[in-house]
Amino acid sequence: MTIRFDGKVAIVTGAGNGLGKCHAIALAARGAKVVVNDLGGARDGVGASSEAARAVVAEIEAAGGEAIANGADVTNYEQVEAMVNEAREKWGRVDILVNNAGVLRDKSFSNVELDDFGFVLDVHLMGAVNCTKAVWPLMREQNYGRVVMTTSSSGLYGNFGQTNYGAAKMGVIGLMNTLVLEGGKYGIRVNALSPCAATRMTEDLMPENLLGLLKPESVTPALLYLVSEDGPNRTIITAGAGTFARSIVYETGGMWLPEEDQTPEKIAEHWDAISDPSTQKEYTSGNDQTQNMLTKAAEGLGIKLQ
CATH class of the missing domain: 1.10.287 (Helix Hairpins)
Structure with missing residues (x-):
């Protein structure tokens, strides 16, 4: 059976580039109406521009899909709430939330500034909290919702120089675990994706000759499965270079x-x-x-x- 998202509305954060862009385009190609959210900052979170999000919307529309661009900062709850309200006013509902937005400020723990540590936590963990909090009442009202956290091997297993990123990425697993318990009776399923892909977030971390294998397009099928009608619950899927696995504590x-x-x-x-x-x-x-x-x-x- 082909997995489709006709009639569903999805919000994808950090969707102007990389994995988020790939997720948004794939959801739209399978029938979803998509909010392409992207603050438009650099990899370290500095700056803002709506150009990338608008370009993704243009690509979706050119392929016959329906999407809107949104520049909400996921660390700002009022902006996130306004984004959710915009989606609801335009399309009447929000069925899918993909918490994908992120930043990197890598340094060894002895050298990392606490401001940088806190900022990474704020974007990854509190960004996921803010977006999920904003859609939660609507999903409960609908008696339907699919939420995906984006975790990482850096959180699940550790990676040198990424204490801030790793702490945030394990934090979203704790968030997922409890949301599963609270959302179950309302038809809300919450899962996590642990991707391995060549994006601007990882381009400096991997050997150049292997980057070609780590296409974002090889990760997105796992995301589509997680947010599907009959997808799992409380599941961490790892995906990269065509390999899919489940991580379990x-x-x-x-x-x-x-x-x-x-x-x-x-x-x-x-x-x-x-x-x-x-x-x-x-x-x-x-x-x-x-x-x-x-x-x-x-x-x-x-x-x-x-």
């Missing part, structure tokens, strides 16, 4: 220790059992972890669970 079953053995020495003694990967599970809420701990404690103490 696991926790081992652990080991209960009686009170007299609850010492660092006993943890060291039993570390192999505590960290045994054969016992690991994927939890879908913080309560799962609590339940595991209480179950093990009850079994160890001979307490019957009600």
Whole structure:
């Protein structure tokens, strides 16, 4: 079955270039009406221009699609709220939000200025918060919504010189996990995309001979799947160079220790059992972890669970 978005309205942030542009064009090609949001700043977030967003809209319209350009700064909630209201007034709804806008201010942790650290967090994490907060009431009212966070291997696994970027990109996973729990009964699904692509954000970070393999067009199919009608929920998809995978946070079953053995020495003694990967599970809420701990404690103490 072909995945289509006819009748759906999508907002894509940071859509003037790179991945966001590719996402916006692909959504429009499959029938969505698209808000092409882009502040138009440089890679480090300096400056602003609406030219890139307007150029993407022109490309969509030339192909027979429908789109509008918007220059809202995702760190400014009032501007974001106005963007959502504009989409609602023009098309009556917002079904899809792609939180893609981002900046880079890379430096090792010992050298990074706290202002730069905070700015990167503000754009990536608070930008996603602002945009999601603005569409959330509308999606609840519609009883339908698809939200995608853009995470990164730098957040999931780490990357030298990107403590600010990595912290922000892991932050959106925590945001996703709780929004899944709060949005489920309203038909809202929230997922995350971890892309690997050659864009102006990554052009200095990868060998030149490999950049040609990392086309944004090889990432966007994962985004389209995540925001589709029958797409998943609470899922992190990694995508790059034609390879697609799922990233999952696991926790081992652990080991209960009686009170007299609850010492660092006993943890060291039993570390192999505590960290045994054969016992690991994927939890879908913080309560799962609590339940595991209480179950093990009850079994160890001979307490019957009600």
